[in-house]
Amino acid sequence: MAHHHHHHAASSSEWEHKWGSLAAELTAGRDVAKQLQLILSFTPPQPSSSEQAATREVLVQKILASYENALSMLSSSRKMTPADQHHHCPSHRDDGDIGTVVMMTMKSSESSPPGTRSGSPGSEDSDHDLFKDTTSSSRKRKSIPRWTHQVRVGPGMGLEGPLDDGFSWRKYGQKDILGAKYPRGYYRCTLRNVQGCLATKQVQRSDDDSTVFEITYRGRHTCTQSQSPSTSSSPAPNNISPRPSEPAMPPAAASAKDRQHEQLLLNFRRGLNVVVTDDGSEFDCSPPTTATAATTFAGSLFFPPPQVITTSDNNTNISYGGEQSTTAAAAPPATVGSVDFPFGNMDHLFDDQTTFTFDNSGFFS
DNA sequence: AAAATTTGACCGGG
């Protein structure tokens, strides 16, 4: 009954494949757990059930800790050697959960040299971020914030996923990518010429799973996009992909700013310190040493108050400390990660003396 | 008619 396929090579890749899927799945779980934690933190304090609130937090924290531990174990046990460009589909959940964010990756200075593998975008991660050393003063100056969502659309269902982030895009190009089965579509914010919003995104259909889209965003919206989602209660039936080899066709839906905030908060939660120059390019800055003021923000736990540093260079430095994280004592992710903070050109919006005020939703004003 | 997409040219980094 049990097949003992222990062919050295063949099953090896399969093993790696499974391994990658595992990592991806874990990462996804962790992210979702983080979201839940976030949501909980936003929940207004219920005096009547303060105990339950505490319990909930504890529970979520345990879940998160489990994920973190599993991930760290996984990564310590085996580091994903980029030997083959095998692309693993990130998740196999199907319980009616369609059109969901599967995974998000953030890389600033990602280089894709024309070498062995660069064909498959989204160099697999699933662990890297925790151990990124940011402590080095780091003056990388040139990288435009870039993060990738992997989105899966369900057949026959209206795609409500982040394929539509609530923003309106205009396609300005399409390119065949070497080694990719499907062309890559280039989109930019419709209000580029109106408000100078430099946000762009590119959509790439996955090579093997045509239900998976890799959406890479570059730059953050500076425009005041209308979220106006409540136009009609009955969302028009959107055809998902009319023809093959067509990357994506985002309809229109809701929650623009919500999503934005959500993402921003997620970014925050991962711990970061960011600098934005007037150029629009981002700039790493030294981690905030004032971890002493680990005040509870947004009603509860994690991130310490933000630190806004404005240089005389008309550059705006927004630095954030890492998370305080009360996770299991085993794996303290107290390391401060470096994440790009994608603001567009804030030059128009702020002066070098503008004071940023972060509200509960993580945004500024 | 106006707005959005298509598609080859163009351009810059590696």
Add this chain to the structure above:
DNA sequence: CCCGGTCAAATTTT
């Protein structure tokens, strides 16, 4: 020179 990202004219969609 190759590859990927963008421009812009032509063309299609609304």
